[in-house]
Amino acid sequence: MASVQVGGVEVAYARAGHGPPLVLVHGAGADGRMWQPQLDDLKDEFTVVAWDEPGAGRSSDLPAGFSLEDFAHCLAAVIEALRLGPAHVAGLSWGGTVVLELYRHRPELVRTMILADTYAGWKGSLPPEEVAARVEGAERMLAAPGGRFDPTLPGLFAGDPPAEFVPLLDAMADDVRPQTMGAELFMMAGADERDLLPAITVPTLLLWGELDVRSPLSVARAFQDAVANSELVVLPGVGHVSNLEAPERFNHAVRRFCRARA
Template sequence: MDLQLDGLRLHVRKEGNGPCVTLLHALGANHAIWDAQAEALAQRFTVLRPDLRGHGRSDAPAGAYSLDMLAGDIVAMWDALHVEQSHVVGISLGGFIAQHLALGWPERIGRLVLADTSSGYPPEAAAQWPARIRTVLEEGLHGLVPATLERWFTAPYRERHAERVCEIGRIIETTPRQGYAGCCHAIAGLATTDRLSQIATPALVLVGEQDVGTPVSMARTLAEGIPGAELRVIEQAAHLSNVEQPAVFNRLLLDFLR
């Protein structure tokens, strides 16, 4: 379905019935990376899978976005669908947004799952975003696809599941350049490490053991910073651990949400 939210068209997949779970995807992805999780969750939950602002079939307005703006889109989606409270599962960029939801709208969050994500980047990593924004706006995303897929999946997975990897490569390549760049601006502003202790929501932190983009050390910072948070490392998985190891990811997710 498409929702009109204060001038923004947000595309959302809604499945299942029961307590609400909202799944927030990575930069350059869309709702389809959650297919395996939606299938498992829809047996017990109402599952919402939005294409984030700038991605998929949602609008991609020009200009810089912020994490509060992206989180506000999710709250507006809940309001439009009369959802008072939702569990939130965010991976990578989706995890950044999930943290802002937990900090800014704690009463709207049931349980929080942060997968392959971070609360901040070192200065040398943060300094790379302006160059990436320029490249994307000038040349599009085609040139970013090979390196992104190498970060997102281990080599054995890329070899065994070439068709699925190609599908996700096409999703990256067709992400609107204005939307990707806008979200890069938002990511450059990520800085929640010093605020993690304010998150009172029950939280689970998941990370692929071979994730080089948001490694285990970043996941540990999240788990140690959020009071009572659990940390689980998923073996034989890189950045998109939910795609690479769906059975393990789903088991950990369902056990936590139950």
């Protein structure tokens, strides 16, 4: 795995394939390994890059005071260092919030956006009581002995996690850094990016699991109403981590969308 130095932060990434650039941004409690089914399948047509965000995977720890804007600037630096822009940029869950922040600050690097099971920040997409409950639950989980993120957290999948990916989920959970999770929770709870949505002009794919209870379809509909040039694709019978629960259908939707806008 290669890396890019952004200030004092080392940002690792995996790269595969050739063709139009497709940059993948993972969710919280994960790292770039969550995109393995996409790297394997889409590399035949695209240059696929999956980063490990600062504080995750093989990237260095989060510096003190790191912000959502800092995540976006690091993502921009990866795209620029690899000379990929403008790129198709996809983010799932927390990763979609980072992608939105990238678009806010560096829209010229974004050819299209793929927002999967995501939020305009928790504050921007969920009722206040739900945000408070999530923060409380996550803080309790991280404060428990071992402080380990639970990759089978209720709501991440429509049913049980796909058996073939359980070892991967466990491996990523073992590597979660409590400092990173705590910082992301604080950012997600306070982030409200609804003001940005009407200003998005690039083609945007909204890719959602029908049974996602973490970011329900009502959130997807709000995105669709606010983003003028958007298309909603719903994956039947699928939960929040849609790229692992239904990788073939997820990849097909991404491939079709990006191919039409290469």
